[in-house]
Amino acid sequence: MTATITRPVTPTAAPVSVVRRNQPGVSFAVGWAIWALTAALTLAVPDKLDAADPRYVGIGFAGWTVFLAGWAVAGYFHFNAAAALRKWQPWIIVLGLWTLFWEWSTAKTAWLIPPHFASPQHLLSAGVSDFGLLVSSTYHSLLLLLIGFGIGSVAGFATGLAMGWSKVASYWGNPFLQFIGPVPAATLLPLVLVLAPTTYSGSVFMVAFGVWFPVAVLTRAGIAGVARGYFDVAQTLGASPSFLVWRIAVPGALPSIFTGLFMGLGASLAALAVAELLGVKNGLGWYIQWTKGWAAYPRMYVAILIMVVVCRVLMLVLFRVRNRALAWQKDLVRW
Numbered sequence: 001m002t003a004t005i006t007r008p009v010t011p012t013a014a015p016v017s018v019v020r021r022n023q024p025g026v027s028f029a030v031g032w033a034i035w036a037l038t039a040a041l042t043l044a045v046p047d048k049l050d051a052a053d054p055r056y057v058g059i060g061f062a063g064w065t066v067f068l069a070g071w072a073v074a075g076y077f078h079f080n081a082a083a084a085l086r087k088w089q090p091w092i093i094v095l096g097l098w099t100l101f102w103e104w105s106t107a108k109t110a111w112l113i114p115p116h117f118a119s120p121q122h123l124l125s126a127g128v129s130d131f132g133l134l135v136s137s138t139y140h141s142l143l144l145l146l147i148g149f150g151i152g153s154v155a156g157f158a159t160g161l162a163m164g165w166s167k168v169a170s171y172w173g174n175p176f177l178q179f180i181g182p183v184p185a186a187t188l189l190p191l192v193l194v195l196a197p198t199t200y201s202g203s204v205f206m207v208a209f210g211v212w213f214p215v216a217v218l219t220r221a222g223i224a225g226v227a228r229g230y231f232d233v234a235q236t237l238g239a240s241p242s243f244l245v246w247r248i249a250v251p252g253a254l255p256s257i258f259t260g261l262f263m264g265l266g267a268s269l270a271a272l273a274v275a276e277l278l279g280v281k282n283g284l285g286w287y288i289q290w291t292k293g294w295a296a297y298p299r300m301y302v303a304i305l306i307m308v309v310v311c312r313v314l315m316l317v318l319f320r321v322r323n324r325a326l327a328w329q330k331d332l333v334r335w
Contacts, residue, residue: 027089028072034096035065042103042120048110049119057120061099068092118298123305126298133287138306141272141283144200145314148207148275149268153261156212160219160260164253165245170220177220181213185271203275210271211264218260222253258322265318269311284310 042058075082099120105111107119114122127134162169163177185206196202230248239247250257273285280286284307291300 027093028068028085031089031092031096032065032068032072034093034100035061035068038096038100038103039065041100041108045108047107047119047121049107049114049122054107054121057103057124115295115297118301122298123302126296127302130299130302134303134306137282137284137287137303138310140280141276141285141307142310144203144275144280144283145207145268145272148204148271149211149265151204152208152211152264152268153215155208156215156260156264157219157257159212159216160221160257161223161245161250163216164220164223165249177213177216181217185210185267186274189274189277199280203280206271206275207268210267211261214263214267215257215260218256218263219253222256223249225256226252254326258318258326261318261322262315265311265314269307 039058039061042054042061047054071081071085075085103120106113106117107121118126159173159177163173164170188206188209192202192206196205226249230252231244234244234248272283273288276283276285277289284303287303288300288307291297291303
């Protein structure tokens with residue numbers, strides 16, 4: 001009887017047919033041509049509106065076009081780069097069309113005129129002229145947001161954990177959560193102005209209040225939704241109450257807790273602009289209201305764009321934390 005020797009199967013690269021299917025095609029060529037046309041239009045056609053030098057914006061568009069071309073070249077040699085490029089091709093086309101229309105309708109033809117409409121050149125000029133103030137406002141808004149979000153998250157987690165674990169806490173806390181929690185943070189502004197010891201502490205409270213309710217509700221739902229069988233097995237093996245809470249209840253409720261954190265982040269960002277009206281002398285919300293008061297719309301739009309970027313970055317950070325904390329549930333959590 002002879003033994004059969006099998007060689008280990010070594011991983012190979014993706015099949016050539018799969019790589020070719022993921023290479024950039026006609027859609028990418030259309031998107032690249034749109035961005036190239038936008039760059040050429042910005043650099044070659046003179047502006048009809050007085051704004052910053054269009055060459056800086058045009059060079060930025062041209063740099064983005066070169067980056068897209070390099071991305072396409074990388075797609076011919078790397079499967080992941082090609083797949084990512086094909087995924088984002090529709091967005092490249094849509095954003096290119098929007099930017100082309102934006103540049104043509106404002107700076108080049110003056111069809112949409114200031115002060116309510118601003119060209120990319122106007123936004124660049126406003127951002128450069130107020131760069132220091134915008135950096136300071138972004139820092140103070142981030143600081144206020146992180147302090148309020150941290151306090152609200154901890155308070156919401158503690159409230160939800162107590163109500164989900166204890167029937168007594170649920171009995172006394174549920175009416176309070178149902179009646180007070182859904183109240184928008186902005187409606188508490190007059191009360192905060194009277195009761196808060198300082199304007200900054202009042203601002204922190206409003207941001208924290210917006211986070212507290214969704215985190216508390218979803219933490220309670222997650223704790224209550226953990227299967228009873230896990231607790232029975234652990235108690236049979238002699239688990240202590242603290243083990244049941246921190247090693248079974250909380251890990252089982254983590255998907256719901258993170259859902260509450262995501263909802264709380266959106267609520268805290270909505271409350272931030274209102275909170276900065278309490279007398280805070282710096283911040284993006286304060287800057288937006290200040291520039292709107294004297295119709296400096298390009299500067300206001302720059303601050304709004306910065307706030308959008310900040311929100312996106314914070315959301316990505318929270319997604320990374322969620323993915324790390326729920327690595328053991330990777331195949332179960334899809335959002």
